[in-house]
Amino acid sequence: MDSTSILLEANDIPTQWYNIAADLPKPLAPPLGPDGQPAKVEQLAAIFPPAIIEQEMSRERWIAIPDEVREIYRLWRPSPLVRAVRLEKALGTPAKLFFKYEGVSPAGSHKPNSAVPQAYYNRQAGIRRLTTETGAGQWGSSIALAGQMFGLDVRIYMVRVSYEQKPYRRLMMQTWGGEVFASPSEMTETGRRALAADPDNPGSLGLAISEAVEEAASRADTNYSLGSVLNHVVLHQSVIGLEAKKQFDKIGLYPDVVIGPCGGGSSFGGIAFPFLGDKAAGDRRAANLRCIAVEPTSCPSLTKGTYAYDFGDASGFTPAMMMYTLGHDFVPPGIHAGGLRYHGASQLISMLYHEKLIEAIAVPQLATFEAGILFARQEGIIPAPESCHAIRAAIDEALECRETGEEKVILFNLTGHGHFDMSSFERFFAGKLEDYEYPQDAIGRSLANLPRFD
């Protein structure tokens, strides 16, 4: 019985993250402040520790992973690389399907890969408290876990509608010692203003970000942490792809196609960038490598957005970054892959897509659940709705191989399990989920509101 699960030992956890900024065809355009001038370090220093700011700006190819971070990583890392043998058989494909399973983390997703170093660097800088926002709760639970590991207090502003409708993620945060408030809250000026205007305000990710940033900016002992989009987050997630490379080396294979779901971009970048690094280094095995970012048709920032300067948050709080965007005030339909409901894509992914070094596709919601259920029935694991997007794309690639007879090696990022998303499956089984047309009008309106600095 040959192993379908390719395992590594704790000593195999990478000692360095890979920073693709070192291999871009040209430097990233600088983030711009309200005045239209490049954002200054001082502005970031109010909410981020020095090490994070340095990583955000760095063009060093390799950045050391502190031992303290690897000590925590090994609570669940290295994560398994699994060959989906039963799924291959069910599809009747000659392709070899592999998934990197990040759902083994205590929080059930890839998010702790960045939450842990963010907590570490803040602790190192003498910070005692972290604030953040969370929608469905994946990031909030990850930062609660990470804060607990390094003795930091964590306050999470959770979008009120999720706070009320998804109590289990909140309980996870509390189990790890996190302090969770429904946003808008009475804790911040932003929150109080929102509640004054509408006491029943259901909240939004943009509003929660604003509350978390306001509190962090106003307290010397407190910093802010973000779970995706920014360069340092994508950097930390490179541990996924770096491990996968070691695992493929172990079995003497190399992927032809690498697939990841794409919201802000950290899970896609995390698995794909280390392989793109091989390509940049002229590794022959990567010569024809394809990397595919998969987004929902309801929030198609790469496939339907514009490459322009836009804010990272809905309320225009953050510096403006050059990225593919649907407009910072674009509000996507209420699809169940909460992690993919972001208006833009990370600067790194945006440039690589603009330079045609990666591909992107958009898939409709129902097809992703169908793919996820087929996967669950063959491989056992019930995937998160975000992960179902990658599964959909991987299955479609594998079915194409059935037609062409190609024995492609396909790798996808199974970013998390769906244990806290079963209500989405309930709605799917009940026939209550729908596909959303590409929201042309909404996107048009929001694109009209891009920031102008002239």
Place this chain on the structure above:
Amino acid sequence: MDSTSILLEANDIPTQWYNIAADLPKPLAPPLGPDGQPAKVEQLAAIFPPAIIEQEMSRERWIAIPDEVREIYRLWRPSPLVRAVRLEKALGTPAKLFFKYEGVSPAGSHKPNSAVPQAYYNRQAGIRRLTTETGAGQWGSSIALAGQMFGLDVRIYMVRVSYEQKPYRRLMMQTWGGEVFASPSEMTETGRRALAADPDNPGSLGLAISEAVEEAASRADTNYSLGSVLNHVVLHQSVIGLEAKKQFDKIGLYPDVVIGPCGGGSSFGGIAFPFLGDKAAGDRRAANLRCIAVEPTSCPSLTKGTYAYDFGDASGFTPAMMMYTLGHDFVPPGIHAGGLRYHGASQLISMLYHEKLIEAIAVPQLATFEAGILFARQEGIIPAPESCHAIRAAIDEALECRETGEEKVILFNLTGHGHFDMSSFERFFAGKLEDYEYPQDAIGRSLANLPRFD
């Protein structure tokens, strides 16, 4: 960085289960039918396939695990053996704490270890459908998963109150293709009678068992499956301890104490019996081995029950077995460790306890949640309430070592994660959980109803 997680390859999955019936000080007393005579194979043949009946009766020490079963096992096995280094530090104990983590299975517990072979042997016998009962849903989801793997239809009778209050486990079963009915249901005579008497009947495990058995007994293409108590279930779970032994060999250690939560007994027996087998074989390392079954004070079948013949189910449907019991109609308080709310203990565990070859302790509910939360904050994993019982006992052993200075090696069975039990944690945090006194009166009443065959 030395590894805290001791991993094995798929090839290390045991090829044989260990059957402790071969090493008992005396043969088990035979199960008795309604007539007080030893139950006949024909009676079992109506609901179980030949291979299962053979395993139930077998005194062979080693029983081969079919390759088809190992093929499915390797979707999540071998499960990790983890040294809880952070917990050790937090406790300031010289003891070495190890846990075998069974929550890595798709269903999130150890239950699929028996669900998979049960599905396989039924399929092999030409059976097309399986029925079972489930309370909280751990077993139901495991048999739904296993049925899917071997192309069997699965019908699960889920205690109505759980069906309504715990929809997520039900959705898991449906995701894996299982058919779930609230019990009492209109599908069986038993169910219809119960509903006629009380349309709002909330159901009970005993009632659900009766419905599942009635349907299986009345259809030639359908068999019944049980998730604990019986000898063949405990046999299948021995894969846990057998793997743990290989993992300890890998690091040159051997446990001084083995701890498992104990309801029906399959999770305790699964981890402890292979080590007891070493002891029976005269292995010096096991000379002073202690094995501790941990039960809730609210349902203390071993520590407060009577060693006598009693029925396996609440309604007296099954043959009577010689076991420690609180009486088959004993109804324990509504504690949150649903898997430990069983009135008796497996015949095997009962005899070993009666012969003083294993120990048993009862722990109160609140102390188990406190232990589980401490564990979650140190090791990350949020444990199931059942597992919290083993964690409590392991922590207490480790604290004792802090006093005595002993560097004991303590192994406990982390039988599952708590992702579907977060509402229990919510009640704990809200101060709504309570401890239950040892229910003397209730036990007295139920013990007065033990079956008599004279």
